[in-house]
Amino acid sequence: MLKRNIIILPVFALCLLLVQCTSITIVQDETPPEEKVQPIRIIKGPYLQNVQRTAITIMWETDLESTSQIDYGNEITYSEKVVCEKLKRIHEITISGLEVETIYHYQVISRIPDEKEEKMEPVITSKDSTFKTAVREDSPxxxxxxxxxxxxxxxxxxxxxxxxxxxxxxxxxxxxxxxxxxxxxxxxxxxxxxxxxxxxxxxxxxxxxxxxxxxxxxxxxxxxxxxxxxxxxxxxxxxxxxxxxxxxxxxxxxxxxxxxxxxxxxxxxxxxxxxxxxxxxxxxxxxxxxxxxxxxxxxxxxxxxxxxxxxxxxxxxxxxxxxxxxxxxxxxxxxxxxxxxxxxxxxxxxxxxxxxxxxxxxxxxxxxxxxxxxxxxxxxxxxxxxxxxxxxxxxxxxxxxx
Ligand SMILES: [Fe+2]
Ligand SMILES: [Fe+2]
The missing domain is CATH 3.60.21.10 (Metallo-dependent phosphatases)
Known part of the structure:
Protein backbone atom coordinates (compact mmCIF):
# COMPACT_ATOMS: atom_id res chain seq x y z
CA MET A 1 0.00 0.00 0.00
CA LEU A 2 2.74 2.40 1.08
CA LYS A 3 4.89 1.41 -1.87
CA ARG A 4 2.09 2.25 -4.28
CA ASN A 5 1.63 5.74 -2.76
CA ILE A 6 5.30 6.44 -3.24
CA ILE A 7 4.91 5.83 -6.98
CA ILE A 8 1.61 7.74 -7.28
CA LEU A 9 2.84 10.90 -5.55
CA PRO A 10 5.76 11.70 -7.92
CA VAL A 11 3.50 11.01 -10.95
CA PHE A 12 0.88 13.42 -9.53
CA ALA A 13 3.57 16.04 -8.95
CA LEU A 14 4.88 15.62 -12.49
CA CYS A 15 1.36 16.07 -13.90
CA LEU A 16 0.94 19.28 -11.91
CA LEU A 17 4.24 20.55 -13.25
CA LEU A 18 3.21 19.74 -16.82
CA VAL A 19 -0.12 21.54 -16.41
CA GLN A 20 1.75 24.55 -15.04
CA CYS A 21 4.28 24.51 -17.93
CA THR A 22 1.46 24.32 -20.47
CA SER A 23 -0.32 27.30 -18.94
CA ILE A 24 2.91 29.32 -18.90
CA THR A 25 3.34 28.68 -22.66
CA ILE A 26 -0.19 29.88 -23.39
CA VAL A 27 0.41 33.14 -21.49
CA GLN A 28 3.62 33.77 -23.48
CA ASP A 29 1.74 33.29 -26.79
CA GLU A 30 -0.82 35.98 -26.10
CA THR A 31 0.72 38.74 -28.20
CA PRO A 32 -1.60 41.74 -28.64
CA PRO A 33 -3.33 41.34 -32.06
CA GLU A 34 -2.08 44.71 -33.37
CA GLU A 35 1.54 43.54 -33.02
CA LYS A 36 0.98 40.31 -34.99
CA VAL A 37 2.18 40.31 -38.59
CA GLN A 38 -0.62 39.67 -41.07
CA PRO A 39 -0.44 36.06 -42.26
CA ILE A 40 -0.60 35.39 -45.97
CA ARG A 41 -2.67 32.63 -47.50
CA ILE A 42 -2.43 30.45 -50.59
CA ILE A 43 -5.83 30.94 -52.24
CA LYS A 44 -5.31 28.82 -55.36
CA GLY A 45 -3.12 25.79 -55.77
CA PRO A 46 -0.42 24.86 -55.89
CA TYR A 47 -1.35 23.26 -59.21
CA LEU A 48 0.58 21.64 -62.07
CA GLN A 49 0.78 22.85 -65.68
CA ASN A 50 2.49 21.98 -68.94
CA VAL A 51 4.17 18.74 -67.86
CA GLN A 52 7.00 17.52 -70.06
CA ARG A 53 9.54 14.71 -69.86
CA THR A 54 12.15 16.86 -68.11
CA ALA A 55 10.20 19.96 -67.02
CA ILE A 56 7.00 21.07 -65.32
CA THR A 57 5.35 24.38 -64.42
CA ILE A 58 3.90 24.92 -60.94
CA MET A 59 1.47 27.75 -60.17
CA TRP A 60 -0.31 29.12 -57.10
CA GLU A 61 -1.98 32.32 -55.99
CA THR A 62 -1.46 34.14 -52.68
CA ASP A 63 -3.78 36.78 -51.24
CA LEU A 64 -0.86 39.21 -50.87
CA GLU A 65 2.09 40.07 -53.10
CA SER A 66 4.90 37.69 -52.15
CA THR A 67 7.99 35.84 -53.36
CA SER A 68 7.90 32.42 -55.03
CA GLN A 69 9.88 29.35 -54.01
CA ILE A 70 9.54 25.67 -54.83
CA ASP A 71 11.35 22.99 -52.84
CA TYR A 72 11.44 19.67 -54.68
CA GLY A 73 13.25 16.37 -54.91
CA ASN A 74 12.82 12.62 -55.08
CA GLU A 75 12.26 12.50 -51.32
CA ILE A 76 10.11 14.56 -48.97
CA THR A 77 13.30 16.17 -47.68
CA TYR A 78 13.48 18.21 -50.96
CA SER A 79 17.09 18.29 -52.15
CA GLU A 80 16.52 21.13 -54.67
CA LYS A 81 14.88 24.54 -54.73
CA VAL A 82 14.08 27.40 -57.11
CA VAL A 83 13.43 30.90 -55.87
CA CYS A 84 12.01 34.05 -57.48
CA GLU A 85 12.30 37.15 -55.27
CA LYS A 86 9.91 39.25 -57.35
CA LEU A 87 6.70 40.00 -55.45
CA LYS A 88 3.51 38.76 -57.08
CA ARG A 89 0.14 37.21 -56.34
CA ILE A 90 -0.08 34.69 -59.20
CA HIS A 91 3.08 32.60 -59.02
CA GLU A 92 4.43 30.58 -61.92
CA ILE A 93 7.72 28.72 -61.90
CA THR A 94 9.01 26.19 -64.42
CA ILE A 95 11.39 23.54 -63.13
CA SER A 96 13.64 21.95 -65.73
CA GLY A 97 16.41 19.36 -65.79
CA LEU A 98 14.15 16.67 -64.32
CA GLU A 99 14.32 12.91 -64.83
CA VAL A 100 11.86 11.37 -67.31
CA GLU A 101 8.77 9.55 -65.92
CA THR A 102 9.78 10.20 -62.33
CA ILE A 103 7.76 11.11 -59.25
CA TYR A 104 8.95 14.17 -57.31
CA HIS A 105 7.81 15.62 -54.02
CA TYR A 106 7.36 19.38 -53.82
CA GLN A 107 6.12 22.22 -51.65
CA VAL A 108 5.71 25.90 -52.49
CA ILE A 109 6.72 28.75 -50.19
CA SER A 110 5.86 32.45 -50.37
CA ARG A 111 7.23 35.24 -48.21
CA ILE A 112 6.28 38.89 -47.81
CA PRO A 113 8.61 41.65 -46.63
CA ASP A 114 8.34 42.62 -42.97
CA GLU A 115 9.07 46.35 -42.96
CA LYS A 116 10.04 46.47 -39.27
CA GLU A 117 12.52 43.61 -39.38
CA GLU A 118 13.65 44.27 -42.96
CA LYS A 119 13.51 40.60 -43.76
CA MET A 120 11.10 38.43 -45.69
CA GLU A 121 8.37 37.38 -43.27
CA PRO A 122 5.93 35.83 -42.71
CA VAL A 123 6.12 32.61 -44.65
CA ILE A 124 3.41 30.44 -46.06
CA THR A 125 4.21 26.86 -47.04
CA SER A 126 1.96 24.42 -48.89
CA LYS A 127 1.64 20.82 -47.77
CA ASP A 128 3.74 18.16 -49.43
CA SER A 129 2.49 17.24 -52.92
CA THR A 130 3.85 15.20 -55.81
CA PHE A 131 4.22 15.50 -59.56
CA LYS A 132 5.29 12.98 -62.17
CA THR A 133 7.21 14.01 -65.27
CA ALA A 134 5.82 12.88 -68.63
CA VAL A 135 6.25 9.22 -69.53
CA ARG A 136 8.59 7.79 -72.17
CA GLU A 137 7.21 7.27 -75.66
CA ASP A 138 6.59 3.55 -75.14
CA SER A 139 5.15 3.69 -71.61
CA PRO A 140 1.42 3.17 -71.04
FE1 LIG B 1 -21.59 24.25 -70.68
FE1 LIG C 1 -20.57 25.93 -73.29
Whole structure:
Protein backbone atom coordinates (compact mmCIF):
# COMPACT_ATOMS: atom_id res chain seq x y z
CA MET A 1 0.00 0.00 0.00
CA LEU A 2 2.74 2.40 1.08
CA LYS A 3 4.89 1.41 -1.87
CA ARG A 4 2.09 2.25 -4.28
CA ASN A 5 1.63 5.74 -2.76
CA ILE A 6 5.30 6.44 -3.24
CA ILE A 7 4.91 5.83 -6.98
CA ILE A 8 1.61 7.74 -7.28
CA LEU A 9 2.84 10.90 -5.55
CA PRO A 10 5.76 11.70 -7.92
CA VAL A 11 3.50 11.01 -10.95
CA PHE A 12 0.88 13.42 -9.53
CA ALA A 13 3.57 16.04 -8.95
CA LEU A 14 4.88 15.62 -12.49
CA CYS A 15 1.36 16.07 -13.90
CA LEU A 16 0.94 19.28 -11.91
CA LEU A 17 4.24 20.55 -13.25
CA LEU A 18 3.21 19.74 -16.82
CA VAL A 19 -0.12 21.54 -16.41
CA GLN A 20 1.75 24.55 -15.04
CA CYS A 21 4.28 24.51 -17.93
CA THR A 22 1.46 24.32 -20.47
CA SER A 23 -0.32 27.30 -18.94
CA ILE A 24 2.91 29.32 -18.90
CA THR A 25 3.34 28.68 -22.66
CA ILE A 26 -0.19 29.88 -23.39
CA VAL A 27 0.41 33.14 -21.49
CA GLN A 28 3.62 33.77 -23.48
CA ASP A 29 1.74 33.29 -26.79
CA GLU A 30 -0.82 35.98 -26.10
CA THR A 31 0.72 38.74 -28.20
CA PRO A 32 -1.60 41.74 -28.64
CA PRO A 33 -3.33 41.34 -32.06
CA GLU A 34 -2.08 44.71 -33.37
CA GLU A 35 1.54 43.54 -33.02
CA LYS A 36 0.98 40.31 -34.99
CA VAL A 37 2.18 40.31 -38.59
CA GLN A 38 -0.62 39.67 -41.07
CA PRO A 39 -0.44 36.06 -42.26
CA ILE A 40 -0.60 35.39 -45.97
CA ARG A 41 -2.67 32.63 -47.50
CA ILE A 42 -2.43 30.45 -50.59
CA ILE A 43 -5.83 30.94 -52.24
CA LYS A 44 -5.31 28.82 -55.36
CA GLY A 45 -3.12 25.79 -55.77
CA PRO A 46 -0.42 24.86 -55.89
CA TYR A 47 -1.35 23.26 -59.21
CA LEU A 48 0.58 21.64 -62.07
CA GLN A 49 0.78 22.85 -65.68
CA ASN A 50 2.49 21.98 -68.94
CA VAL A 51 4.17 18.74 -67.86
CA GLN A 52 7.00 17.52 -70.06
CA ARG A 53 9.54 14.71 -69.86
CA THR A 54 12.15 16.86 -68.11
CA ALA A 55 10.20 19.96 -67.02
CA ILE A 56 7.00 21.07 -65.32
CA THR A 57 5.35 24.38 -64.42
CA ILE A 58 3.90 24.92 -60.94
CA MET A 59 1.47 27.75 -60.17
CA TRP A 60 -0.31 29.12 -57.10
CA GLU A 61 -1.98 32.32 -55.99
CA THR A 62 -1.46 34.14 -52.68
CA ASP A 63 -3.78 36.78 -51.24
CA LEU A 64 -0.86 39.21 -50.87
CA GLU A 65 2.09 40.07 -53.10
CA SER A 66 4.90 37.69 -52.15
CA THR A 67 7.99 35.84 -53.36
CA SER A 68 7.90 32.42 -55.03
CA GLN A 69 9.88 29.35 -54.01
CA ILE A 70 9.54 25.67 -54.83
CA ASP A 71 11.35 22.99 -52.84
CA TYR A 72 11.44 19.67 -54.68
CA GLY A 73 13.25 16.37 -54.91
CA ASN A 74 12.82 12.62 -55.08
CA GLU A 75 12.26 12.50 -51.32
CA ILE A 76 10.11 14.56 -48.97
CA THR A 77 13.30 16.17 -47.68
CA TYR A 78 13.48 18.21 -50.96
CA SER A 79 17.09 18.29 -52.15
CA GLU A 80 16.52 21.13 -54.67
CA LYS A 81 14.88 24.54 -54.73
CA VAL A 82 14.08 27.40 -57.11
CA VAL A 83 13.43 30.90 -55.87
CA CYS A 84 12.01 34.05 -57.48
CA GLU A 85 12.30 37.15 -55.27
CA LYS A 86 9.91 39.25 -57.35
CA LEU A 87 6.70 40.00 -55.45
CA LYS A 88 3.51 38.76 -57.08
CA ARG A 89 0.14 37.21 -56.34
CA ILE A 90 -0.08 34.69 -59.20
CA HIS A 91 3.08 32.60 -59.02
CA GLU A 92 4.43 30.58 -61.92
CA ILE A 93 7.72 28.72 -61.90
CA THR A 94 9.01 26.19 -64.42
CA ILE A 95 11.39 23.54 -63.13
CA SER A 96 13.64 21.95 -65.73
CA GLY A 97 16.41 19.36 -65.79
CA LEU A 98 14.15 16.67 -64.32
CA GLU A 99 14.32 12.91 -64.83
CA VAL A 100 11.86 11.37 -67.31
CA GLU A 101 8.77 9.55 -65.92
CA THR A 102 9.78 10.20 -62.33
CA ILE A 103 7.76 11.11 -59.25
CA TYR A 104 8.95 14.17 -57.31
CA HIS A 105 7.81 15.62 -54.02
CA TYR A 106 7.36 19.38 -53.82
CA GLN A 107 6.12 22.22 -51.65
CA VAL A 108 5.71 25.90 -52.49
CA ILE A 109 6.72 28.75 -50.19
CA SER A 110 5.86 32.45 -50.37
CA ARG A 111 7.23 35.24 -48.21
CA ILE A 112 6.28 38.89 -47.81
CA PRO A 113 8.61 41.65 -46.63
CA ASP A 114 8.34 42.62 -42.97
CA GLU A 115 9.07 46.35 -42.96
CA LYS A 116 10.04 46.47 -39.27
CA GLU A 117 12.52 43.61 -39.38
CA GLU A 118 13.65 44.27 -42.96
CA LYS A 119 13.51 40.60 -43.76
CA MET A 120 11.10 38.43 -45.69
CA GLU A 121 8.37 37.38 -43.27
CA PRO A 122 5.93 35.83 -42.71
CA VAL A 123 6.12 32.61 -44.65
CA ILE A 124 3.41 30.44 -46.06
CA THR A 125 4.21 26.86 -47.04
CA SER A 126 1.96 24.42 -48.89
CA LYS A 127 1.64 20.82 -47.77
CA ASP A 128 3.74 18.16 -49.43
CA SER A 129 2.49 17.24 -52.92
CA THR A 130 3.85 15.20 -55.81
CA PHE A 131 4.22 15.50 -59.56
CA LYS A 132 5.29 12.98 -62.17
CA THR A 133 7.21 14.01 -65.27
CA ALA A 134 5.82 12.88 -68.63
CA VAL A 135 6.25 9.22 -69.53
CA ARG A 136 8.59 7.79 -72.17
CA GLU A 137 7.21 7.27 -75.66
CA ASP A 138 6.59 3.55 -75.14
CA SER A 139 5.15 3.69 -71.61
CA PRO A 140 1.42 3.17 -71.04
CA UNK A 141 -0.39 6.06 -69.39
CA UNK A 142 -3.83 7.27 -68.32
CA UNK A 143 -5.67 10.50 -69.00
CA UNK A 144 -8.97 11.78 -67.63
CA UNK A 145 -11.47 13.94 -69.53
CA UNK A 146 -14.45 15.83 -68.11
CA UNK A 147 -16.07 19.19 -68.70
CA UNK A 148 -18.70 21.82 -67.89
CA UNK A 149 -17.97 21.66 -64.16
CA UNK A 150 -19.18 25.26 -63.68
CA UNK A 151 -21.82 26.58 -61.25
CA UNK A 152 -22.11 23.64 -58.81
CA UNK A 153 -18.82 23.26 -56.91
CA UNK A 154 -20.20 20.46 -54.71
CA UNK A 155 -20.72 18.32 -57.83
CA UNK A 156 -17.35 19.33 -59.26
CA UNK A 157 -15.69 18.30 -56.00
CA UNK A 158 -17.18 14.79 -56.19
CA UNK A 159 -16.22 14.42 -59.86
CA UNK A 160 -12.66 15.64 -59.17
CA UNK A 161 -12.38 13.22 -56.24
CA UNK A 162 -13.53 10.33 -58.43
CA UNK A 163 -10.94 11.27 -61.07
CA UNK A 164 -8.17 11.59 -58.45
CA UNK A 165 -8.90 8.06 -57.19
CA UNK A 166 -8.15 6.73 -60.70
CA UNK A 167 -4.71 8.43 -60.55
CA UNK A 168 -4.54 9.69 -64.16
CA UNK A 169 -1.25 11.12 -65.44
CA UNK A 170 -2.99 14.18 -66.87
CA UNK A 171 -6.53 15.58 -66.90
CA UNK A 172 -8.25 17.49 -69.70
CA UNK A 173 -11.32 19.67 -69.27
CA UNK A 174 -13.60 20.33 -72.27
CA UNK A 175 -14.43 23.87 -71.05
CA UNK A 176 -17.01 25.96 -69.19
CA UNK A 177 -14.94 25.63 -66.04
CA UNK A 178 -16.60 28.74 -64.52
CA UNK A 179 -20.00 30.36 -65.03
CA UNK A 180 -18.64 33.84 -65.81
CA UNK A 181 -14.98 34.00 -66.80
CA UNK A 182 -14.80 37.76 -66.18
CA UNK A 183 -15.86 37.26 -62.54
CA UNK A 184 -12.70 36.66 -60.49
CA UNK A 185 -14.33 34.87 -57.52
CA UNK A 186 -15.78 32.11 -59.70
CA UNK A 187 -12.35 30.82 -60.67
CA UNK A 188 -11.59 29.85 -57.09
CA UNK A 189 -15.09 28.83 -56.03
CA UNK A 190 -16.09 26.80 -59.10
CA UNK A 191 -12.83 25.55 -60.58
CA UNK A 192 -9.74 25.55 -58.37
CA UNK A 193 -11.08 24.90 -54.86
CA UNK A 194 -13.33 21.89 -55.60
CA UNK A 195 -10.51 20.18 -57.53
CA UNK A 196 -7.57 21.24 -55.39
CA UNK A 197 -6.68 17.71 -54.26
CA UNK A 198 -6.63 16.59 -57.91
CA UNK A 199 -4.80 19.60 -59.34
CA UNK A 200 -1.94 19.67 -56.82
CA UNK A 201 -0.79 16.25 -58.06
CA UNK A 202 -2.13 16.07 -61.64
CA UNK A 203 -1.45 18.54 -64.48
CA UNK A 204 -4.64 19.82 -66.11
CA UNK A 205 -5.43 21.24 -69.55
CA UNK A 206 -8.51 23.21 -70.66
CA UNK A 207 -10.27 23.58 -74.01
CA UNK A 208 -11.66 27.10 -73.49
CA UNK A 209 -15.48 27.27 -73.33
CA UNK A 210 -17.97 30.05 -74.07
CA UNK A 211 -18.48 30.66 -70.32
CA UNK A 212 -14.79 31.53 -69.91
CA UNK A 213 -15.71 34.67 -71.91
CA UNK A 214 -12.15 34.75 -73.27
CA UNK A 215 -11.40 36.51 -69.97
CA UNK A 216 -7.90 37.66 -68.99
CA UNK A 217 -8.27 35.46 -65.86
CA UNK A 218 -8.11 32.36 -68.07
CA UNK A 219 -4.75 33.44 -69.48
CA UNK A 220 -3.50 34.55 -66.03
CA UNK A 221 -4.35 31.28 -64.29
CA UNK A 222 -3.09 28.76 -66.85
CA UNK A 223 0.27 28.06 -68.42
CA UNK A 224 -0.31 26.23 -71.68
CA UNK A 225 1.74 26.51 -74.87
CA UNK A 226 1.05 29.86 -76.57
CA UNK A 227 -1.40 31.30 -77.47
CA UNK A 228 -3.07 29.23 -74.72
CA UNK A 229 -6.61 29.26 -76.16
CA UNK A 230 -5.35 26.74 -78.76
CA UNK A 231 -2.22 24.63 -78.41
CA UNK A 232 -0.90 21.10 -78.63
CA UNK A 233 1.45 18.83 -76.75
CA UNK A 234 2.82 15.30 -76.78
CA UNK A 235 2.43 12.88 -73.92
CA UNK A 236 3.82 9.33 -74.23
CA UNK A 237 2.95 8.05 -77.69
CA UNK A 238 -0.02 10.43 -78.08
CA UNK A 239 -0.50 13.88 -79.53
CA UNK A 240 -3.10 16.15 -77.90
CA UNK A 241 -4.48 19.07 -79.90
CA UNK A 242 -6.69 21.64 -78.18
CA UNK A 243 -8.55 24.23 -80.21
CA UNK A 244 -10.78 27.19 -79.38
CA UNK A 245 -14.18 26.43 -80.92
CA UNK A 246 -15.60 29.81 -79.79
CA UNK A 247 -13.65 31.28 -82.69
CA UNK A 248 -15.53 29.10 -85.20
CA UNK A 249 -19.10 30.13 -84.43
CA UNK A 250 -19.24 33.46 -86.27
CA UNK A 251 -16.99 32.65 -89.20
CA UNK A 252 -14.38 30.02 -90.09
CA UNK A 253 -11.15 30.88 -88.28
CA UNK A 254 -8.61 30.63 -91.11
CA UNK A 255 -5.58 31.20 -88.92
CA UNK A 256 -6.55 28.48 -86.47
CA UNK A 257 -7.58 26.15 -89.30
CA UNK A 258 -4.15 26.44 -90.89
CA UNK A 259 -2.48 25.92 -87.53
CA UNK A 260 -4.65 22.85 -86.88
CA UNK A 261 -3.87 21.30 -90.25
CA UNK A 262 -0.13 21.87 -89.80
CA UNK A 263 -0.29 20.52 -86.26
CA UNK A 264 -2.08 17.29 -87.24
CA UNK A 265 0.07 16.84 -90.32
CA UNK A 266 3.39 17.24 -88.54
CA UNK A 267 2.93 14.78 -85.67
CA UNK A 268 4.10 11.19 -85.94
CA UNK A 269 2.48 10.10 -82.64
CA UNK A 270 0.67 6.73 -82.57
CA UNK A 271 -2.51 8.26 -81.09
CA UNK A 272 -4.12 11.59 -81.93
CA UNK A 273 -6.78 13.24 -79.79
CA UNK A 274 -8.48 16.58 -80.40
CA UNK A 275 -10.35 18.63 -77.79
CA UNK A 276 -12.67 21.62 -78.22
CA UNK A 277 -15.72 22.90 -76.40
CA UNK A 278 -18.63 22.83 -78.90
CA UNK A 279 -19.48 19.31 -80.16
CA UNK A 280 -19.75 18.60 -83.89
CA UNK A 281 -22.08 15.67 -83.07
CA UNK A 282 -24.64 15.87 -80.29
CA UNK A 283 -28.26 14.83 -79.81
CA UNK A 284 -29.07 18.05 -77.95
CA UNK A 285 -32.67 18.97 -78.88
CA UNK A 286 -31.59 22.46 -80.02
CA UNK A 287 -29.29 20.98 -82.67
CA UNK A 288 -31.94 19.73 -85.10
CA UNK A 289 -31.74 22.86 -87.27
CA UNK A 290 -29.23 23.71 -89.97
CA UNK A 291 -26.73 26.39 -89.00
CA UNK A 292 -26.52 25.42 -85.33
CA UNK A 293 -23.17 25.23 -83.51
CA UNK A 294 -22.69 21.50 -84.14
CA UNK A 295 -23.08 21.89 -87.94
CA UNK A 296 -20.65 24.82 -87.94
CA UNK A 297 -17.99 22.72 -86.22
CA UNK A 298 -18.34 19.89 -88.75
CA UNK A 299 -16.19 21.94 -91.10
CA UNK A 300 -13.27 20.51 -89.10
CA UNK A 301 -14.18 16.82 -89.51
CA UNK A 302 -12.51 16.28 -92.92
CA UNK A 303 -9.23 17.39 -91.32
CA UNK A 304 -9.62 14.85 -88.52
CA UNK A 305 -10.28 12.10 -91.08
CA UNK A 306 -7.40 13.12 -93.34
CA UNK A 307 -4.86 13.06 -90.51
CA UNK A 308 -6.10 9.95 -88.68
CA UNK A 309 -7.40 11.53 -85.49
CA UNK A 310 -8.65 8.75 -83.22
CA UNK A 311 -11.07 10.49 -80.86
CA UNK A 312 -12.50 14.03 -80.60
CA UNK A 313 -13.68 15.17 -77.15
CA UNK A 314 -16.08 18.08 -76.63
CA UNK A 315 -18.39 19.45 -73.93
CA UNK A 316 -20.85 22.38 -73.94
CA UNK A 317 -23.87 20.06 -73.96
CA UNK A 318 -24.30 18.82 -70.39
CA UNK A 319 -24.64 15.10 -70.89
CA UNK A 320 -22.67 12.16 -72.27
CA UNK A 321 -22.69 10.94 -75.84
CA UNK A 322 -20.43 8.68 -77.89
CA UNK A 323 -20.75 8.31 -81.65
CA UNK A 324 -19.97 5.34 -83.80
CA UNK A 325 -16.78 5.84 -85.81
CA UNK A 326 -17.78 8.43 -88.41
CA UNK A 327 -16.37 8.98 -91.86
CA UNK A 328 -17.67 11.64 -94.22
CA UNK A 329 -20.66 12.18 -91.90
CA UNK A 330 -21.62 8.50 -92.13
CA UNK A 331 -21.33 5.64 -89.68
CA UNK A 332 -18.43 3.23 -90.17
CA UNK A 333 -19.81 0.76 -87.66
CA UNK A 334 -17.03 -1.81 -87.81
CA UNK A 335 -14.03 0.42 -88.46
CA UNK A 336 -12.53 1.55 -85.19
CA UNK A 337 -9.32 2.52 -86.92
CA UNK A 338 -7.75 4.46 -89.74
CA UNK A 339 -9.82 7.32 -91.09
CA UNK A 340 -13.01 6.97 -89.04
CA UNK A 341 -13.28 9.23 -85.97
CA UNK A 342 -15.19 8.71 -82.71
CA UNK A 343 -16.75 11.85 -81.18
CA UNK A 344 -17.37 12.06 -77.44
CA UNK A 345 -19.48 14.69 -75.67
CA UNK A 346 -18.42 14.85 -72.04
CA UNK A 347 -20.16 17.80 -70.39
CA UNK A 348 -21.24 16.23 -67.11
CA UNK A 349 -18.81 17.81 -64.64
CA UNK A 350 -21.21 19.89 -62.56
CA UNK A 351 -23.48 22.23 -64.55
CA UNK A 352 -27.23 21.54 -64.80
CA UNK A 353 -28.08 18.64 -67.15
CA UNK A 354 -29.13 19.07 -70.78
CA UNK A 355 -31.64 16.75 -72.40
CA UNK A 356 -31.29 14.49 -75.45
CA UNK A 357 -33.67 14.16 -78.39
CA UNK A 358 -36.23 11.38 -77.94
CA UNK A 359 -35.15 9.20 -80.85
CA UNK A 360 -31.53 8.19 -80.99
CA UNK A 361 -29.50 10.00 -83.68
CA UNK A 362 -28.08 7.90 -86.54
CA UNK A 363 -24.56 8.57 -85.23
CA UNK A 364 -25.19 7.74 -81.55
CA UNK A 365 -23.59 4.60 -80.11
CA UNK A 366 -24.31 5.51 -76.47
CA UNK A 367 -25.74 8.48 -74.59
CA UNK A 368 -26.78 9.30 -71.03
CA UNK A 369 -27.91 12.27 -68.97
CA UNK A 370 -25.75 12.13 -65.85
CA UNK A 371 -22.72 13.58 -64.10
CA UNK A 372 -19.68 11.64 -65.24
CA UNK A 373 -15.99 11.56 -66.23
CA UNK A 374 -13.94 9.54 -68.72
CA UNK A 375 -10.73 7.64 -67.90
CA UNK A 376 -8.65 6.51 -70.90
CA UNK A 377 -5.72 4.10 -70.81
CA UNK A 378 -3.25 4.11 -73.65
CA UNK A 379 -0.51 1.80 -74.83
CA UNK A 380 1.09 1.16 -78.22
CA UNK A 381 -1.78 -1.04 -79.42
CA UNK A 382 -4.87 -0.06 -77.43
CA UNK A 383 -6.99 2.85 -76.35
CA UNK A 384 -9.43 1.85 -73.61
CA UNK A 385 -11.87 4.40 -72.26
CA UNK A 386 -14.13 3.76 -69.29
CA UNK A 387 -16.83 6.29 -68.39
CA UNK A 388 -17.88 6.56 -64.73
CA UNK A 389 -20.86 8.23 -63.10
CA UNK A 390 -20.55 10.43 -60.01
CA UNK A 391 -20.78 7.35 -57.74
CA UNK A 392 -17.78 5.84 -59.54
CA UNK A 393 -19.83 3.17 -61.35
CA UNK A 394 -18.74 2.49 -64.96
CA UNK A 395 -21.50 2.91 -67.56
CA UNK A 396 -19.79 3.08 -70.95
CA UNK A 397 -16.69 1.58 -72.52
CA UNK A 398 -14.79 2.21 -75.72
CA UNK A 399 -11.89 0.17 -77.05
CA UNK A 400 -9.91 1.15 -80.14
CA UNK A 401 -7.08 -1.06 -81.37
CA UNK A 402 -4.26 -0.17 -83.72
FE1 LIG B 1 -21.59 24.25 -70.68
FE1 LIG C 1 -20.57 25.93 -73.29
Missing amino acids: FTFAVYGDNRTYPEVHEKIAKGIAEKKPDIVLNTGDVVEFGLFYEGWGREFFEPAQELFRNTPFYIAIGNHEQDAPWYYDFVSFPEPENYYSFDYGNAHFTIIDSNQWLDKPDTEQYEWLEEDLKSTSAVWKFVFFHHPPYSSYPGYTEEGTEDKKLRVLCPLFERYNVDVVFSGHVHNYERTYPLLNNNVERYRYRDKAVVYIVTGGGGAEHDSLIENRSYFTAESAIMYHYCISKIDAKNFQMMVYNIEGKPFDFLNIGK
